[in-house]
Amino acid sequence: xxxxxxxxxxxxxxxxASIILLxxxxxxxxxxxxxxxxxxxxxxxxxxxxxxxxxxxxxxRQRDLAVTGISQVxxxxxxxxxxxxxxxxxxxRIENPVKYAPMVLGAVFLVLVLFYxxxxxxxxxxxxxxxxxxxxTDYERIVHWTLAIVFLxxxxxxxxxxxxxxxxxxxxxxxxxxxxxSASKEGHNLFGPxxxxxxxxxxxxxxxxNIYEKGDLTWLLKGGGFIGDGHVSGGFFNMGEKTWYWIVIxxxxxxxxxGLILVSPNFGQGRVVMEISHVVHVFGAIILTAVSIGHMFxxxxxxxxxLEGMKSGYVDINWVEAHHDRxxxxxxxxxxxxxxxxxxxxxxxxxxxxxxxxx
Amino acid sequence: MSExxxxxxxxxxAEMDHKVKSFFSSCVHxxxxxxxxxxxxxxxxxxxxxxxxxxxLRKLWKKEYSFWGKLSSKLGISKPMTExxxxxxxxxxxxxxxxxxxxxMVCPVGVDISMVIFKVKHALAVAGFSPEGLxxxxxxxxxxxxxxxxxxxxxxxxIKHVEEDTGLSVPMDVEGAEYMALLSSNEIAxxxxxxxxxxxxxxxxxxxxxxxxxxxxxTNSGLQIGNKAIAGQLVxxxxxxxxxxxxxTVISPECGHAYxxxxxxxPNFIGKAYPFRVVHILELLDELQSQGRIQTTGxxxxxLTFHDPCSIVRRGGIQAQPRNLLGPIAxxxxxxxxxxxxxWCCGGxxxxxxxxxxxxxxxxxxNRKKSQIEETGAESVVTxxxxxxxxxxxxxxxxxxxxxxxxxxxxxxxxxxxxxxx
Amino acid sequence: xxxxxxxxxxxxFSLAVFCIGVLWQLASIVFARSKTDLSVARGSATGGAWxxxxxxxxxxxxxxxxxxxxxxAGYMFHxxxxxxxxxxxxxxxFLEENLLGFGWTPMPHWAFIVASxxxxxxxxxxxxxxxxxxxxxxxxxxxxxxxxxxxxxxMLTGCLALLKGFTELRLLHRFTVELLLIYFPxxxxxxxxxxxxxxxxxxxxxxxxxxxx
Numbered sequence: 001x002x003x004x005x006x007x008x009x010x011x012x013x014x015x016x017a018s019i020i021l022l023x024x025x026x027x028x029x030x031x032x033x034x035x036x037x038x039x040x041x042x043x044x045x046x047x048x049x050x051x052x053x054x055x056x057x058x059x060x061r062q063r064d065l066a067v068t069g070i071s072q073v074x075x076x077x078x079x080x081x082x083x084x085x086x087x088x089x090x091x092x093r094i095e096n097p098v099k100y101a102p103m104v105l106g107a108v109f110l111v112l113v114l115f116y117x118x119x120x121x122x123x124x125x126x127x128x129x130x131x132x133x134x135x136x137t138d139y140e141r142i143v144h145w146t147l148a149i150v151f152l153x154x155x156x157x158x159x160x161x162x163x164x165x166x167x168x169x170x171x172x173x174x175x176x177x178x179x180x181x182s183a184s185k186e187g188h189n190l191f192g193p194x195x196x197x198x199x200x201x202x203x204x205x206x207x208x209x210n211i212y213e214k215g216d217l218t219w220l221l222k223g224g225g226f227i228g229d230g231h232v233s234g235g236f237f238n239m240g241e242k243t244w245y246w247i248v249i250x251x252x253x254x255x256x257x258x259g260l261i262l263v264s265p266n267f268g269q270g271r272v273v274m275e276i277s278h279v280v281h282v283f284g285a286i287i288l289t290a291v292s293i294g295h296m297f298x299x300x301x302x303x304x305x306x307l308e309g310m311k312s313g314y315v316d317i318n319w320v321e322a323h324h325d326r327x328x329x330x331x332x333x334x335x336x337x338x339x340x341x342x343x344x345x346x347x348x349x350x351x352x353x354x355x356x357x358x359x
Numbered sequence: 360m361s362e363x364x365x366x367x368x369x370x371x372x373a374e375m376d377h378k379v380k381s382f383f384s385s386c387v388h389x390x391x392x393x394x395x396x397x398x399x400x401x402x403x404x405x406x407x408x409x410x411x412x413x414x415x416l417r418k419l420w421k422k423e424y425s426f427w428g429k430l431s432s433k434l435g436i437s438k439p440m441t442e443x444x445x446x447x448x449x450x451x452x453x454x455x456x457x458x459x460x461x462x463x464m465v466c467p468v469g470v471d472i473s474m475v476i477f478k479v480k481h482a483l484a485v486a487g488f489s490p491e492g493l494x495x496x497x498x499x500x501x502x503x504x505x506x507x508x509x510x511x512x513x514x515x516x517x518i519k520h521v522e523e524d525t526g527l528s529v530p531m532d533v534e535g536a537e538y539m540a541l542l543s544s545n546e547i548a549x550x551x552x553x554x555x556x557x558x559x560x561x562x563x564x565x566x567x568x569x570x571x572x573x574x575x576x577x578t579n580s581g582l583q584i585g586n587k588a589i590a591g592q593l594v595x596x597x598x599x600x601x602x603x604x605x606x607x608t609v610i611s612p613e614c615g616h617a618y619x620x621x622x623x624x625x626p627n628f629i630g631k632a633y634p635f636r637v638v639h640i641l642e643l644l645d646e647l648q649s650q651g652r653i654q655t656t657g658x659x660x661x662x663l664t665f666h667d668p669c670s671i672v673r674r675g676g677i678q679a680q681p682r683n684l685l686g687p688i689a690x691x692x693x694x695x696x697x698x699x700x701x702x703w704c705c706g707g708x709x710x711x712x713x714x715x716x717x718x719x720x721x722x723x724x725x726n727r728k729k730s731q732i733e734e735t736g737a738e739s740v741v742t743x744x745x746x747x748x749x750x751x752x753x754x755x756x757x758x759x760x761x762x763x764x765x766x767x768x769x770x771x772x773x774x775x776x777x778x779x780x781x
Numbered sequence: 782x783x784x785x786x787x788x789x790x791x792x793x794f795s796l797a798v799f800c801i802g803v804l805w806q807l808a809s810i811v812f813a814r815s816k817t818d819l820s821v822a823r824g825s826a827t828g829g830a831w832x833x834x835x836x837x838x839x840x841x842x843x844x845x846x847x848x849x850x851x852x853x854a855g856y857m858f859h860x861x862x863x864x865x866x867x868x869x870x871x872x873x874x875f876l877e878e879n880l881l882g883f884g885w886t887p888m889p890h891w892a893f894i895v896a897s898x899x900x901x902x903x904x905x906x907x908x909x910x911x912x913x914x915x916x917x918x919x920x921x922x923x924x925x926x927x928x929x930x931x932x933x934x935x936m937l938t939g940c941l942a943l944l945k946g947f948t949e950l951r952l953l954h955r956f957t958v959e960l961l962l963i964y965f966p967x968x969x970x971x972x973x974x975x976x977x978x979x980x981x982x983x984x985x986x987x988x989x990x991x992x993x994x
Contacts, residue, residue, distance in 0.1 A: 139850060141913045146905050183941035183950055190894060190940050194902050311913070348405035348919035350447070377813035378982045384806065385972045385979040388925050389855075390916040391840075394847040405919040426967040427924075464994060465844050467855075468972055469837050469980030623990065626819035636821070676823055676991035697843040700993045 076270045089275055094166075097282040101162055108290045112297045122303040124322045130340035132314040133331045141310055143205050147198040147248075153191055155289045157184035162282060189263050196256040203249050209236045210245040215326065236327040244295055247288065255284040314343060364442045367486030371419045374478035382475060383420045385468040386410060392462040392472055397703055397727040398455045398720070407455045409462035409472045415444050416479050449488040452480050454717035457724075458616075458709030459669035464701060473674070480585030490714040493584040500580040500593060506713065507544040511572055517547055518570075521555045527562050529554070532604065533569035538643070539606040540568055541577035541597065541621075543614035545745035553613060553745070556772035560644065563775050564652040568610075574600025577612050579620035581628075583710035590620060591628030597621060601635050608636040610643055613768055615670030615708055615744040622675070639671060640768055641743055645680035648687075655774040658690040663765075664737035665694070666728070666751065667702035668744035681743055681767055688774045689741075695731045703727045707750030725754035732762065743767040787952050787959070792879075795959035802966025803974060810978055822989040829988015830981040836994070837980050850910055858903025862936075864888065864896035871945070897940060904933055928970050935961050 051057075061082055068079040077083075136144075160168065161184050169177045216239035218232070224240050225232040232238075237245070258277040261269055269277075300307050305319035317337050320328040331337055338346075360368075390408060393399040398407040405411070422428040422437055431437035460473040483489060496506035503510060518529045530536065538561075546553040561568050574597045581590030601609050611618045620628075622637040638646075647653045665681055672678045678699050685692055697703060706724035711717050728751060732740060740762060742748055748764045755762050840852055866872055870887035877884035888896070908929045911917040935957045942950035965971070987994035 138910065138914050142850065142906055142909045145909045145913070146902070149905060149909075179947045179949055182944045182947055186943040187937070187941050190897060190943070191901070194898050197898075197902060312915075313913075346403055346405075346915060348915050350406070375813075377810055377815045378979075380813050381810045381975050381979045381982060384810070384969070385975040387969050387972050388911075388917060388920045388922065389851055390914060390920065391844070391848050391851055393916045395844055399916070403915075405916040408916050408920055411920050463983060465841055466983075467837055467840070468976040469833055469983045471983040471986060474983075474986070623820050627816065630819070632819045632821070673992065674990070676993075678993055701841055701843045 076268050083271065085271070093278075097279075097286065098162060098166060101159070101282075101286050102167070104286055104290050105293070108293045112294065112302075116297075116302065121301060122298075124304050124316070124318045126318055128305055128316045129318045130343075131317045131337050132340070132343045133317055133320055133336050133338070134313055135309045135315045135320075136313045138313065140205055141313055143198070143201045144310055147195070147202050150191055150195045150198050151288075151292065154188060154195055155285070155292070157188040157191075158285055159289075160184040161188065192256065192259045192263060195252070196260070199249065199252045199256060206245060210242045212239070212242060216242065233326060234324045236324060238324065244291065247291055251284045251288045254280055255288065258284070312347060314338075360439075361442055363486045363488075364440070364445065367415075367445045367482040367488070368419065368440060370482040370485045371416050371478070372423070374416065374481060375420065375424065378471065379416065379420065379475060379478065380424065382470040382472075383417055386466075386470055387468065389467065391465055391467055392470075395461045395465045397459075397461075397706060397724045398457075401724050401726045402720070406451055409456070409476065410470070412448065412451045412456055413472065413475045413479055415440075415448050415482065416475060418444060445483055445486055446488050448479065449483055449490070450716075452476060452483060453490050453493065453710060453714055454720050456709060457669070457704045457706060457711045458674075459704035460674045461669070461701070461704065464673065477585060481587055484585040489584050490710075490716050492714045492716070493580065493710050496710075496713050497580040497584050497586065497589060500576070500578070501589065504596075505544045505547075505576050506578055506580045506583075507548055509544050509547050509576075511575070514542070514547060514570075514572075514575055517551050517554065520551065521558055525555055525558050527558050529558055530569040532572055534604050536567050536569035536604065536606055538566060538568040538608050538610050539571055539574075539601050539604055540610045540640075541612055541617070542570070542575055543578045543612050543617055543745050544576060545578070545614065545749060546612060549749055550745050550766060550769075552769045553766060556766070556769040557640075559772045559775060560647075560653065560768070563654075564647045566647070566652075569604060569606070571600040571604055573603065577614055577617035577621065579617060580710075580713075582616055582620040582624065583713065587628055590624070591630075594620060594625040594628050598625075598629065598633060601633075606635060608638055608643075609633075611637060611639045613640060613743045613745050613748075613766060615668040615675075615746060616710075618675050618677075619670045639675065639677055639680075641671070641677055641680045641684065644768065644771060645683050648684060653771070654776040655688050655771065656776045657774050658688055659739075659770070659774075660690050661738040662691045662693060662736060663689050663739050663741055664692070664732065664735040665698070665767075666705065666740055666742040666747055667699060668742060668747045669702075669704050669708055671744060672702065673700045681741075684767060684771060685741065688770060693735045693737060695735055697731065703731060705747040705750045706754070707746055712746055712750050721750070722754060722757055725750070725757075728754065729758055729760070732760070737762065739763050739765050741765045741767050741770060784948065784952055787956050791959050792955070795962040799962040799965055803971070806966050806971055807974060807978075810975065818989065820989075823991035824988050826985040826989045829992075829994070830985040833984020833987060833994060834977060834980045836984075850906065854903045854906040854910070856903070857899045858907055861896045861898070861900030861903060862932075865893055865900060869893040869896070897936065901933075901936060901940075904929065904936070908933070922969075924969050927964070928968050931957070931961050931964060932970075 061084060069081060071078045160180060164177055164181050168180065172180065213235060215233055215235065219234055219239040222232045224238065258281040261277040262274065262281060265274065298306070299310065303323075305316050309315040317328065317331065320331060388410070392410050393405065393408040396407060396409050399405070399409075418440060420428075422432065422440065428437065456476055458473055458477065460471075462472040463470070463474065466472060499508045500506040518531070522528055540557060542554065557568075560566075576593075577597070579590050579593045581587070581593050597609065609621065611621050618639050622639065625637075626632050644653065663685070665685060667673065667678070667681075672681075695702060704724075705728055706721045711721050732755075740751065742751070742764065743766065745766070748766060752764050755764070840848060845852065868888045870890070870893065873884045873887050887893075908926075911921050911925065911929070935954070938950070938954040938957050942954045945951065961970075984994065
């Protein structure tokens with residue numbers, strides 16, 4: 001008990017306070033054992049008395065009312081000796097984010113596995129044509145993958161920190177986990193601001209095409225093509241993509257700001273601010289991680305022809321017709337569709353060699 | 360190993376000097392050079408990335424001079440170089456590179472990429488992987504004396520016309536003259552006004568000069584094809600002609616690569632310094648103007664811009680002189696946005712214009728020059744290289760742009776004050 | 782045992798390979814065959830060399846807009862790495878205790894973190910660009926990728942060991958540093974040193990010809 005107190009308040013220890021606590025630590029164990037009658041064989045029965053320190057203890061524990069004392073250390077909440085909310089916070093954390101995170105993430109995985117097994121890859125009518133259209137510039141792809149890599153690193157280190165105790169300690173043991181947790185914490189804290197910068201880069205480079213427009217509601221009502229005949233109209237970005245974008249930006253900003261509050265406790269944040277930040281941070285992270293798993297799936301094995309757009313920047317015109325017909329119309333009007341040979345040339349593929357041509 | 364491959368590799372090994380070693384160990388494949396090369400920017404074909412054109416030499420460096428290459432060879436797991444390593448690069452080096460040197464200006468680690476490409480060209484030329492057009496031109500240069508097959512007969516006919524038109528005589532084989540002027544076959548064939556301009560200006564400025572019947576040709580097909588031995592042979596003809604006439608200075612005409620071949624690379628090709636000075640015609644005209652020996656009158660009123668020939672300005676160091684000369688005779692001169700040593704190539708240098716196979720690519724590359732000209736709103740373009748002039752005229756015509764190309768020397772001659780009597 | 786190896790023999794070995802390797806590579810450049818230029822110089826080769834060594838730090842304005850990503854990310858990475866390598870407290874202490882015998886004033890801890898963040902973001906952007914841009918993809922070699930990834934791993938293990946409470950993490954960082962030191966002289970990382978002679982050689986060439994480079 002005393003050790004818990006010491007850990008919580010080590011930053012506000014002053015000599016008088018420590019002397020008092022030292023005295024308490026000497027007195028209390030004896031008092032507490034004296035208050036409970038012990039039945040030991042061969043020993044005379046104890047006498048039941050009211051713990052004389054319980055009044056003092058109740059006040060110190062602030063069970064009935066909050067009492068802020070005076071401490072020589074000046075700072076936020078340094079006058080609070082014992083705060084029992086800490087215990088409730090720990091319990092809240094274990095019973096909520098720590099419990100629900102694996103459930104939510106596990107559920108997402110399961111849904112995707114079932115989706116893939118039952119429906120298979122979302123294909124393209126007529127297959128891939130080989131004729132391509134430029135969808136994303138170099139810079140846009142760099143921004144996307146930078147954000148993705150940084151996010152994945154933060155997600156993994158964040159999950160290690162969140163789920164370490166229930167999941168990883170039983171697996172790796174306490175010593176290895178403490179090493180892993182320390183490494184994860186340092187990595188997580190350093191890469192956090194990098195995520196914010198990458199997020200802002202993504203905000204500015206993609207915002208223009210992610211504004212909701214006419215036709216997006218129809219897309220939603222048709223379930224993105226899953227409800228009805230499978231055909232649904234879409235612009236450059238369909239409503240699903242736009243919504244994912246705004247989830248990334250808004251929840252990402254929430255995670256970033258709460259993260260910055262958490263990582264720099266030197267600006268007068270009290271316990272309440274930190275706890276709220278923690279809740280926003282961890283629930284935001286769980287939501288973002290869950291949806292990102294869906295995004296990673298749909299952008300790769302879930303849909304034929306999607307990944308190419310983020311790799312080379314080009315997508316097959318048939319893919320465009322299938323998923324973004326309004327943009328396809330623009331591409332045809334602006335003569336942006338290139339042949340397979342032209343696409344190969346732009347990727348730096350060697351044409352027939354001079355030797356093959358018979359030079 | 361085939362004989363061709365062996366010859367080529369031996370040239371590459373001979374070209375492996377301190378610069379090549381430094382350059383290849385510095386290059387981090389950043390791709391900045393691509394953005395400076397008009398063959399890349401106008402086609403977006405990554406294979407035209409300048410440093411990629413040096414692959415044959417880089418492969419040899421890696422294989423025979425780097426740690427991993429030498430280790431792989433010792434372990435017997437190194438891939439041997441094949442003829443394809445040379446042959447596949449012919450198109451990139453000859454068609455897709457005009458030796459303009461713009462890449463050398465921008466490399467963050469300071470690689471002179473153009474110089475390294477020339478070393479690869481040397482190997483390809485010796486191994487026999489060169490375009491037909493250039494092989495033919497080189498043969499004619501060696502056997503006839505001009506890549507276009509022009510003989511002294513043609514030159515004398517041109518001189519006759521010039522003398523008739525100007526009323527002045529063209530000195531030929533005058534021993535002890537101060538200057539020996541050279542001509543490029545292009546000028547003789549397409550722009551005889553250049554010689555006319557020379558005659559007028561030298562008469563006006565009182566310059567002691569001569570042509571040489573043994574050495575009238577300035578162009579160097581050896582340089583264009585990349586064969587240093589042949590380049591040296593062609594330079595030696597000029598040196599012999601100049602020594603025979605005991606001239607103090609040889610004038611390189613309005614031809615880009617001729618200046619490079621004669622002024623800068625020539626002594627290295629022949630292995631000894633010249634007993635005479637070499638100047639570009641623009642250098643001489645600028646000298647004469649600053650001495651007050653050239654007096655002009657009147658100004659061009661139309662909007663003019665200047666195309667900087669790569670071999671003269673960016674690789675030759677003659678940047679201020681054309682501007683000094685245009686200043687007094689152009690009222691409405693506007694620089695291209697990218698001008699001087701960072702101007703863009705016309706697309707036809709380095710032998711590209713003599714390479715019929717490269718015609719389409721050259722015209723595509725010209726789109727860069729086209730946009731530059733359109734941006735200035737110029738009504739005429741002045742330049743000081745007959746090859747650039749010819750290439751740009753062709754490009755402008757293909758794009759249906761009615762913009763005349765003017766030679767700088769001719770422009771000066773048109774504005775000369777009447778002959779001074781003193 | 783591992784601690785002994787990483788802090789002892791492997792450290793000395795990697796340091797030796799690095800020092801001897803770098804000197805050897807530089808010597809092979811400086812003492813390689815070079816022909817004298819027989820043409821008459823118009824300007825100063827030495828002046829041109831010095832000028833080029835420094836002028837190449839700033840890209841020509843004619844091309845700057847096209848190479849923004851390389852320049853910005855490139856400087857973020859290089860300046861961030863330089864700052865954290867030579868001005869971060871743990872590194873200064875390491876150099877003082879193991880190599881130089883003297884130290885200097887480190888930058889504040891927050892500056893160390895910010896420098897590393899710049900370095901990480903710059904390196905990630907540069908490596909991704911290398912993979913995603915068609916030009917860099919074509920011309921990049923295995924060496925380029927190994928150098929980038931190895932450098933990233935060194936930086937990452939350093940970041941993971943920031944708390945300094947775990948010997949294993951410190952050893953992991955030191956071990957990756959030793960791998961990098963061994964790899965360095967035989968890789969494109971040599972550009973750290975060879976960019977100077979390269980810029981000087983081409984600068985001398987420009988200077989001789991009186992070119993406004």
